Amino acid sequence: MVPSSDYKLRNYQPGDEFQINSLFNAAFGRNSVFTPRSLDFWVWRYLEMPGFDPKGVFILEKGGRIVSSVIETFRKAKLGGEVLNLGVIDDVSTQPELWGKGLASKLLEESIKYAEQKSLDGLTLYADPEGHAHKIYLKYGFVDAKTFHFYIKTLSQDEPLVGEEESERKHNGGVLKLLTKENLKEYAEKFNKAYTRMEAFYPLGIDVLNWRLFESEKAFPSQTWIFRSKQEIMGGGTLRIREIVAFGSNVKTALLEYMFTTKPKDTSTAKIILSKLLEEAKMKGCSMALCIISSNCDFESKFLESNGFSKVAEDIQMIKPLSKFDFSQSAKHCWYTPYEHMIG
Ligand SMILES: CC(C)(COP(=O)(O)OP(=O)(O)OC[C@H]1O[C@@H](n2cnc3c(N)ncnc32)[C@H](O)[C@@H]1OP(=O)(O)O)[C@@H](O)C(=O)NCCC(=O)NCCS
Numbered sequence: 001m002v003p004s005s006d007y008k009l010r011n012y013q014p015g016d017e018f019q020i021n022s023l024f025n026a027a028f029g030r031n032s033v034f035t036p037r038s039l040d041f042w043v044w045r046y047l048e049m050p051g052f053d054p055k056g057v058f059i060l061e062k063g064g065r066i067v068s069s070v071i072e073t074f075r076k077a078k079l080g081g082e083v084l085n086l087g088v089i090d091d092v093s094t095q096p097e098l099w100g101k102g103l104a105s106k107l108l109e110e111s112i113k114y115a116e117q118k119s120l121d122g123l124t125l126y127a128d129p130e131g132h133a134h135k136i137y138l139k140y141g142f143v144d145a146k147t148f149h150f151y152i153k154t155l156s157q158d159e160p161l162v163g164e165e166e167s168e169r170k171h172n173g174g175v176l177k178l179l180t181k182e183n184l185k186e187y188a189e190k191f192n193k194a195y196t197r198m199e200a201f202y203p204l205g206i207d208v209l210n211w212r213l214f215e216s217e218k219a220f221p222s223q224t225w226i227f228r229s230k231q232e233i234m235g236g237g238t239l240r241i242r243e244i245v246a247f248g249s250n251v252k253t254a255l256l257e258y259m260f261t262t263k264p265k266d267t268s269t270a271k272i273i274l275s276k277l278l279e280e281a282k283m284k285g286c287s288m289a290l291c292i293i294s295s296n297c298d299f300e301s302k303f304l305e306s307n308g309f310s311k312v313a314e315d316i317q318m319i320k321p322l323s324k325f326d327f328s329q330s331a332k333h334c335w336y337t338p339y340e341h342m343i344g
Contacts, residue, residue: 200335
């Protein structure tokens with residue numbers, strides 16, 4: 001179905017952020033689990049993101065009101081040894097009273113055209129395999145590439161924390177410190193080296209890490225902890241707090257993002273970091289902790305399960321290849337989780 005001439009197609013213009021953000025909340029608010037967004041969040045997530053391209057924001061407007069939008073941003077990913085330039089589709093939204101009129105389809109077509117114009121290797125997005133949007137993406141040539149698992153742990157204030165973290169920290173002779181801008185370069189080196197072990201990752205620049213870890217303060221609180229032993233960074237992890245609306249209830253949730261250890265499978269460092277993030281989350285009154293990992297992350301899933309996390313839901317990363325590449329071998333490995341695309 002092609003939208004009628006009542007609808008005007010255009011890209012982002014300064015001043016649109018309020019309407020686009022309200023549209024996101026109205027559309028995603030219809031899902032049983034959703035993360036409401038503030039205007040500050042939208043500004044940080046898109047306008048302040050390094051490399052933001054206003055031409056990647058596709059809008060349909062009716063009588064001056066934004067009624068549908070799709071956002072395409074860009075990132076590199078290494079899949080099966082090949083570095084690919086990907087467009088990432090996010091926030092596919094239509095005002096609920098206008099669902100089924102072909103608006104999102106029109107904007108998806110525009111975002112595919114734009115990716116072709118930019119000679120990207122492909123487009124990717126994250127979707128609920130049970131949601132109706134999944135079928136739309138299949139129709140446009142996206143295929144299921146990788147499953148991601150949502151692991152949660154309920155945080156009860158009375159329950160003792162994971163392990164005896166204070167004594168454990170002393171045992172290892174290391175220290176936990178909050179990451180500051182001064183050690184961002186050193187952190188970036190260790191972070192990138194650790195994540196290079198994962199598929200679908202491409203090293204993140206200092207500008208991106210700075211944006212993600214230090215510039216989101218107004219939009220939503222976050223803190224990154226690093227663990228040092230003999231001066232060396234042995235690992236780290238980020239805690240962000242978001243209100244998630246799940247089946248009508250607001251749940252103050254601790255997102256445990258980008259945990260890593262510099263040595264592979266270093267369970268004792270991982271546990272020190274996890275304990276610290278959970279301890280902080282509890283102090284901040286979170287009732288749930290959430291961590292997202294892909295399928296085939298066997299070490300990570302066992303680690304989470306042994307620390308009281310359970311798998312509760314799945315998302316699918318879909319890919320529409322626009323150049324010749326084969327991710328079938330890569331799909332057998334553990335993939336990097338880009339939290340900002342998966343949890344908004
Ligand atoms: C997903 C969404 C953007 C679709 O927007 P839309 O403008 O209605 O999409 P279209 O009209 O182009 O519809 C595309 C297809 O989806 C179908 N569809 C749309 N709404 C539907 C619904 N509520 N239930 C089942 N199918 C639906 C249409 O019938 C159409 O199918 P067809 O191509 O076989 O005819 C919209 O439902 C929405 O905003 N949902 C909430 C946000 C969300 O979950 N986004 C996707 C995140 S991955």
